[in-house]
C-alpha cells in the first residue's frame with residue numbers, strides 16, 4: 282500500500298510521506314520497546330529485590346512518553362499528508378483528464394472517473410491517519426516484541442519466530458481472497474450508485490411513462506447484484522478470517538503450555554513467566570488489530586490501484602516537433618474511422634467513415650448534410666482531433682493535425698455542438714471562457730452575431746444572469762446562442778457549427794442564417810446543416826450517407842444533377858425545419 286501511495290502522489294509527494302512514515306515507524310518501535318520494558322519491571326517487582334525496579338521503571342516511563350510525543354506528531358502528520366493527498370490527486374486527475382484522448386471517456390469510464398475524483402479521493406485521504414498508522418504499528422510493534430523476547434527467554438523467542446511466518450501466510454491467504462471479493466463488491470456498489478443517479482436524473486421520463494411505482498428494472502437488477510456480492514463476501518471471506526483468529530489463539534495456547542511446562546521443570550521463574558504472558562497478550566492483540574485494520578486496508582488498496590491505473594493511462598500522443606498550419610484551409614484525404622469503444626457502447630467495429638475526401642478552402646462556407654447517424658459529428662470531431670482517424674489524413678493549412686501542437690490546434694478551431702454544456706456561472710463568464718481578455722467591444726460583437734444580445738436584453742439581470750448547472754436555467758435556444766457567442770469570441774479561423782434542429786424560432790433562424798453567412802467572409806466554416814436556409818446559402822454542399830460522401834456541389838448543381846440530394850429537396854423543400862433523412866428503400 283505504501284508503494285501505491287507513492288505512485289498516486291507522483292513526484293510531488295515523497296517528502297511529507299517519507300517524514301510521516303519515519304514518525305509512524307518510530308512510534309511503533311517505541312511502543313514495542315515500552316511494552317518489552319514491562320517484562321523487567323514486572324520480573325523485578327515480583328522477584329526478591331523489588332527496590333531495583335527504579336531504573337527499569339524510569340526507562341519504561343521515558344519510552345512511554347517518547348512514544349506519546351511521536352504518536353501525536355504521527356497523528357497530526359497523517360492528517361496533513363491526507364489533505365495533501367486530496368489536493369495532489371485532484372490536480373493530477375484534472376491534468377490527466379486534459380491529456381487523455383476523448384475516446385477514453387466512454388459513459389462507464391466517465392462515471393468511474395467522477396467516483397474516483399469524489400468519494401474515492403475522500404476515502405484515500407483518510408488512509409495515512411486512520412489506516413497507515415495502525416497498519417505500521419501492527420507490524421512493527423510485534424516485531425520489536427519478538428526481538429525483545431530474545432533478551433528474556435530465547436526459547437519463547439524462537440517459538441515466536443517459527444510461528445510468525447505461519448500466521449503471516451494464513452493472513453495473506455485470507456486477505457487475497459477478501460481482496461478479490463471486495464473488487465466484485467466495489468463494482469456492484471458502483472453500478473448501483475450509477476443506476477440510482479440515472480433513476481433520479483430521469484424522473485421526468487419515468488413519470489411521463491408512468492414507471493415510478495413498479496420500479497425500474499436496471500436499478501432492481503443492480504441492487505440484487507449488490508446483495509449477491511455482499512452474500513458472496515460473507516460466505517467466502519468468513520473462513521479466512523476465522524482461520525486467522527483461530528491460528529493466533531493456537532499460538533498463544535502453545536506458548537502458554539510451553540511456558541507452564543518450563544516453569545514446572547524449573548527453567549523459567551514465575552515472575553518471568555508472568556511478565557512474558559503479559560507481553561504475549563499484547564503481541565496477540567497487535568496481530569489481531571492488524572487483521573481488523575485489514576478490511577479498510579484492502580478497500581484502500583483497491584481504490585489506490587484504480588486511481589493509479591487512471592493516472593497511468595497513456596496520454597493522447599502529441600507531436601515531438603509541432604508544426605504550424607500555413608493557413609485556415611481544411612483537407613480530409615481518404616479518411617476512414619471506426620469507434621473502438623468497449624461493448625458497453627455496443628459499437629462493434631463497423632467503420633463509421635469510409636474514404637472521406639474533401640477540401641474546405643479558406644474563407645468559405647460548406648454545408649455537411651446527411652441522414653442521422655451518417656457520421657457528420659464524427660467528421661467534426663476528427664477535424665478538432667478529438668480522435669485520430671483509423672485511415673487517411675486530416676490536414677489544417679497543409680499540416681497533418683497530428684503534427685500540430687494541442688494549443689495551436691485549439692487556437693485554430695472553434696466548435697459549436699448541438700449538446701451545449703454551460704458551466705455554473707453567469708452568461709458573461711460562460712462566453713468569456715473562450716477569451717478571458719476580450720474587451721467589451723469584442724463581447725458585444727460576438728453577442729450581436731450570435732443573437733445573444735436579444736437574449737441579454739430580455740433577461741432582467743442581463744449578462745450577469747446565472748445559468749445554473751449545465752445551463753439548466755436557460756432555454757435550449759438561449760443555451761445555443763451562448764455557445765455560439767462563445768465560439769465566435771474565440772475568433773478561431775476555422776468554425777465548425779453543428780446546427781441545432783429545434784432550438785431557434787423562425788425569426789431567430791433567419792437572423793442566425795444571415796450571421797452565419799457573414800462569418801464565411803472571415804472564416805473557414807463547416808456547418809452540419811439541418812436548415813434549408815443554411816444549406817442553400819453554402820458555397821458547397823457535401824452529402825454524407827453511411828460514412829461516405831456520395832454527392833458534392835452547390836445547391837443548384839445538386840438539384841440539377843437529380844441524385845439523392847435532389848430527391849430530398851423535392852420532398853422536403855416546402856417543410857419548415859428541413860432535414861435530410863434516409864431515402865425510403
Ligand SMILES: Nc1ncnc2c1ncn2[C@@H]1O[C@H](COP(=O)(O)OP(=O)(O)OP(=O)(O)O)[C@@H](O)[C@H]1O
Nearest residue numbers: 620622626628633652653654655656657658659660
Ligand atoms: N462515441 C461513440 N462511440 C461509438 N459509436 C459512436 C460514438 N459516437 C457516434 N457513434 C456512432 O457513429 C455513427 C455516426 O455518428 P455521428 O454522431 O457522427 O452521426 P451524425 O451524422 O452526426 O448523426 P446526427 O445527425 O444524428 O447527429 C453512428 O452510428 C453512431 O452510433
